[in-house]
Amino acid sequence: MKRAEEEKLIVQASRGDKAAAEKLIRGHQQALYGYMLRMTGHAEHAEDVVQEAFVRALSNLDRFDPRFRFSTWVFTIAKRLWVNACQKQKPTYNSEVVGASGAAARAGTHAADDTDARGYVRDALQSALMDLPDEQREIVVLFHQMDWPIRIIAQHMDMPEGTVKSHLHRGRRRMRRLLEAQEQRMGVVREVWT
Numbered sequence: 001m002k003r004a005e006e007e008k009l010i011v012q013a014s015r016g017d018k019a020a021a022e023k024l025i026r027g028h029q030q031a032l033y034g035y036m037l038r039m040t041g042h043a044e045h046a047e048d049v050v051q052e053a054f055v056r057a058l059s060n061l062d063r064f065d066p067r068f069r070f071s072t073w074v075f076t077i078a079k080r081l082w083v084n085a086c087q088k089q090k091p092t093y094n095s096e097v098v099g100a101s102g103a104a105a106r107a108g109t110h111a112a113d114d115t116d117a118r119g120y121v122r123d124a125l126q127s128a129l130m131d132l133p134d135e136q137r138e139i140v141v142l143f144h145q146m147d148w149p150i151r152i153i154a155q156h157m158d159m160p161e162g163t164v165k166s167h168l169h170r171g172r173r174r175m176r177r178l179l180e181a182q183e184q185r186m187g188v189v190r191e192v193w194t
Helices: 003-014 018-040 043-059 069-089 097-108 110-130 134-145 150-157 161-193
Strands: none
Touching: 018 043, 018 110, 043 069, 043 134, 069 150, 110 134, 134 150, 134 161, 150 161
């Protein structure tokens, strides 16, 4: 969608024109859904976030800054909705990380840089995790995130402990390769941009 058309639709939608609002949504819906699907890894979560993002964007069109693109604004709204949903569902697991982040702030580390770095790491890990076969993903999550011992995982998954250990080893090895490959791609991207 061209910027002039987008701006015209925003003005019309802010005045209550439902057809303009629908056209604005249709112009950005597919791209936003694709983005959120990669972020969430689940179609139903992506659909919920996209729907809520458009509701919030259209409800707050008076707050839209026309110096920026509507797509950037709605993508930011969607990402914040997803991050907030994740924070509500995931408790803090490691008190050392919390203490270390406080120490880093006291040491003068920029909070925004830390947030960006944590976001990058979280996204890279999620991407690698989503690329694992279902059994390996479940075992990696149960072992590393939930701190379940191998014995309990084996009982839960109804498989021998040796098989659980093999899946865990293979899953971690595959994630490591995926993360290294992603880091190599990021190195190439950094070279292009610098």
